[in-house]
Amino acid sequence: MNAPATLPAFASPADNPDELRLEFSGSGGAYFKIWIVNLLLSILTLGIYSAWAKVRRERYFLGNTLLDGSAFDYHADPVKILKGRLLVMAAIVVANIAVEFNPLLNLVVMLVFAVLLPWMISRALRFRAHNTSWRGLRFGFDGLAWGAAKAWVLWPIAGVLTAGLLLPVALAKQRRYLMNHLRFGQAPFEIDLPVGAVYRVFGRVLLLSIAVFGLLGLVAALLIGSVDFFAASGLDPSSRGAAIGLTIFTAVVVFYLGLALIAPYVSAHLSNLTFNHSNLGEHGFLADLAPGRYVFIVLTNWLLTALTLGLYRPFAAVRLWRYRVEHLAVLPAAPLDDFVAAQEEEARVIGEEAADLLDVDLGF
Known part of the structure; x- marks a missing residue:
């Protein structure tokens, strides 16, 4: 399937007064009630209820995601999901x-x-x-x-x-x-995603990686230098070993933290590229996720989830979903009611x- 030479998604939002922003009407508190029941029932049924938990989760998130005042819906049968999972297991x-x-x-x-x-x-x-x-x-x-x-x-x-x-x-x-x-x-979706744009994202990632791992090297050097300083000052062997262990632990934490932050940074860029170079019939899309803000949300979600021993997880899921949804818009070429009127066979x-x-x- 070949995409047209010019896609509606390339248009600037300022030139599209009719852009339709997606909205999310859910809340962390409401989803927490669903999440905690799903978790408890999945544990009590040794995972069998997880199929029903998935359907409840998807229906909550899609049911509270609105486009032009109408919500999405999820129709999966949990019994069929369970059969599929049992087959895989x-x-x-x-x-x-x-x-x-x-x-x-x-x-x-x-x-x-x-x-x-x-x-x-x-x-x-x-x-x-x-x-x-x-x-x-x-x-x-x-x-x-x-x-x-x-x-x-x-x-x-x-x-x-x-x-x-x-x-x-x-x-x-x-x-x-x-x-x-x-x-x-x-109506088919179409995409005209230039590979050069993806390479430019990876160029930014390379520069970011150099900065992150350069900082890692600096921290490690400072810690090792402090160990050498205390060793020269007569630090006993056991304390010296603890200092070296702390150095290694810090280096590993910073290394994996750097990798973990790169992933959402790339994800935000790729989401923008995907939607901004796609169309549905004559309708285009606009995605304007801010990669830095997206990384901040992911990082603070991890931190708050860890500090609350996992209880913040449903709030984190809602927070991230809301940000993704509310930074996506449809650029309609005509009223969507007319488009939907052409019903699927x-x-x-x-x-x-x-x-x-x-x-x-x-x-x-």
């Missing part, structure tokens, strides 16, 4: 038992998983799209396993083999696979069964 258990009898089977299991992964990805995306709707009109996804294999297996392998040089290409291929096979009713029974076969939430 059974496969994992059988694979682990087989490996115990013959370690060489581990290689076979890995190969089988690599072959099945693209199929699972395409089915998962189809499942989520099929079970999401707006104003009664469902989304759809028609990507095939081979396309997923190229986007999620072959290109990432190429990225690793080239020491990361082709990873931006892999990410661009994944975004194209997602958007170019997604539809709303019968009835899905074939075989298509519905295939869509409901497996649930793996990849979150795109």
Whole structure:
């Protein structure tokens, strides 16, 4: 599917007085009640209730996400989700038992998983799209396993083999696979994502990484210098060992913290690029996430969740979702009521069964 040369999403928000901002009407307190019940029932049922918990969670977040005054909806059947999860768990258990009898089977299991992964990805995306709707009109996804294999297996392998040089290409291929096979009713989404823009994001990440890990080196040098200073002053061996241990611990914490902060920074940039280069029919999109603000929200969510022993987690989820939703807008070329009036054709029974076969939430 080829995107048009000029997409409506390229228009400036100042030139679009009719832009429709998405809104979120939920609250952390309301979701906390759902989250705590989901958690307790999932524990009491040894995880069986987790399928119903997922449906309740998705319905809360989508049901409170509004576009042009109308909420989204989630229609998944928790029984079908449970069947899919039990099937996956059974496969994992059988694979682990087989490996115990013959370690060489581990290689076979890995190969089988690599072959099945693209199929699972395409089915998962189809499942989520099929079970999401707006104003009664469902989304759809028609990507095939081979396309997923190229986007999620072959290109990432190429990225690793080239020491990361082709990873931006892999990410661009994944975004194209997602958007170019997604539809709303019968209207297809299209994306014209330039790879050069993704490379520019990674250029910023490289500079950010140099700054973060440069700071890491400075902290480590200062700590090591302090150890040497106290050693020269007659620090006893046990205290010297504790100081060296503290140095190593600090270095590891800063290293992983740097990696953890880079991920949401890249995520915010890629979200902006994806939507700002996509369209749905004649309608465009505008995403204006601020990467620095996004990283701050993620970081403070982690901190508050840790300080409250996990109790802040539902508030963190709402806070992050609200920020993502409220920094996304639709740039309509015409009234959306007219667009929705072209209703989706009835899905074939075989298509519905295939869509409901497996649930793996990849979150795109």
